[in-house]
Amino acid sequence: MSDFSSEGYLNMELMRFTTAGSVDDGKSTLIGRLLFDSKQIFEDQLEAITKTSNQKGFEHVDLSLLVDGLKAEREQGITIDVAYRYFATPKRKFIIADTPGHIQYTRNMVTGASTANVALILVDARKGVLEQTIRHSFIASLLQIPHLIICINKMDLVDYDEKAFNKVVDEYRHLSSKLDIKDVHFLPISALKGDNVVDKSTNTPWYQGPTLMYLLENIHISSDENHIDCRFPVQYVIRPQQTEYHDYRGYAGQISSGIYKPGDKVKILPGGETAQIKTIELFGDMIEEAYAPMSVTMTLDRDVDISRGDMIVRENNVPNMSQEFDVMICWLNTTKLQPGGKYGLRHTVKDARCVIKDIRYKIDINTLHRNEVEKEVGMNDIARVCIKTTVPIYYDSYRKNRHTGSIILIDEATNETVGAGMIV
């Protein structure tokens, strides 16, 4: 923490990663280790966990205690939700979406994965690749997490043996060949002892690659956003009730993708009117080029009737516009998906309603087989469904655009978020 210089902080990047592993693979220990070795642990926190470790009769300070959560869960001894943690190095600020490894909690990993640049997947070096490893990797690929780091943990328990490491790597490569994974790294580590986490280990002379921290700090994430297809969902229309701004109309929102400049010819969906961007601004500052994920306000050269949920795009590059499309859905609720059921739907900042027209197949997330016979979709299930919406949705496929390709489904009776969908 003491490496910050007041000038350096403007060059830090934000990186979001999620963690997955089966219970006891060492996830909490690893996160605790990252926080500890990057000096994010404060004296009062360290005191508290040292005390607890002593009370429990441990001979070492249990770093995993740094990351446990709420009282109820502490009593039950399990984590059952996504917890967010933060640490920073002089290069990057990290947001960890920490998700528990319990079998039934696919929904938590999907939640954590939805905004992640990187997924850390833990494998116990002694156990090798398990069904759960495949499940975690499948979710990472389904959610299109751009980078994957497979941490082969507990290397200390296999005497830091190169062959043991290579065996897991081969197993993983074989089993993940069916998955759509762009960038994958393998690391031999010991979360408990710290090998190759922040400091390069002398116990693995055969390993020439980077440490986990080096990877986290240096994986190239600036191209993770789509800078090609211009998509700007209008979130809020600014009409000041002040005389000096009588005719001002500002279209405020967060850019989903693409690069916008003043002077650009744009088209407004759903109406299809065209206009030219007059200014792109924020708090009076004029912006020359706006791109994801900036929150800005645009003004146009002429009056167009635009309201929340409309989308400003380029004339020659428009998204799909349809009321019927297929999505891969992950079910998040204990009440099962109703075939033919009606749900609230949210896409970018647009609200709509939809009906489930068809369940095409369900995926067995352990074998990745498609099941077209048994199609009941309950909590933690993933299925491909066809939905029909009450109004047209302007979307891209999720593969092309995570922002305009994602939806959530809402139970209209309880208002709960029950489904997370990726448009095919």
Add this chain to the structure above:
Amino acid sequence: MILYHLNHLRELEAEAIYVIREAASQFERPALLFSGGKDSIVMTHLARKAFYPARIPFPLLHVDTGHNFPETITFRDEMVKKIGAQLIVRYVQDSIDSGRAKEEKGANPSRNMLQTITLLDALEELKVDAAMGGARRDEEKARAKERFFSHRDDFGQWDPKNQRPELWMLLNGRKSVGEHFRVFPLSNWTEMDVWMYIALEKIDIPHIYFSHEREIVLRDGMLLANSDFISLKPGEKVEKKIIRFRTIGDMTCTGAVDSIASSLDEIIDEVSASRTTERGTRADDKRSDTAMEDRKKAGYF
């Protein structure tokens, strides 16, 4: 290559502005909970940015415990005047006078718990359906799982088991009659980010965040500002010290730190070298390991 990439403060800013605009769009009567502390000052700044050149389209709500630093109140009133925001103040003293709340006994009565009563009453009276706060997930373990849109039942209670999953940035603010939300646009910020952002945007903050000389009472390992709200216990004495405050709450429970940091850059250096958490200076959190969580369930946040 860095060309089309935001630095981390700008990305956090963009995210917070998005959340504030969502709250303004999805709810009928949002309000920004203004405490006079740096987080709520940053929130106010972000709300101005979100709707500029229009004014902030919702009121600021301050629950005045009566134990505030006088500097906080002066700062609040000047800020509100300058930016043309609407301010609503509700007083814990009124809750005590009307019998809704009971003052703690003793030499060091804290109005922290009472504040919750005044707040919940105010939300009901004003029919606020989204109360925006500057709370951050890094402040305390119990907050690590907090959502941007945090659902509360009709008693203002928070049920950790009954929170909606938040995917991508698709925020679901639908609710039934009587229910409301707390909204936390700064969820992903850390104390350090807040200080850096204040420096980056040159945001005005009360001068008691900077080092100054002040009369101090040492109590239970904390440096408390001497005030009318503190009666000295036997053996305690008032001394002058050079200090500053890392957080600003009530005078009865906000501890100062020894510091000569008199500029934002010096504060940032100090915070980055610091070995204790920010909340370590708050007496209200010292009461028990799960103090924060208990207050949170009761609707404090």
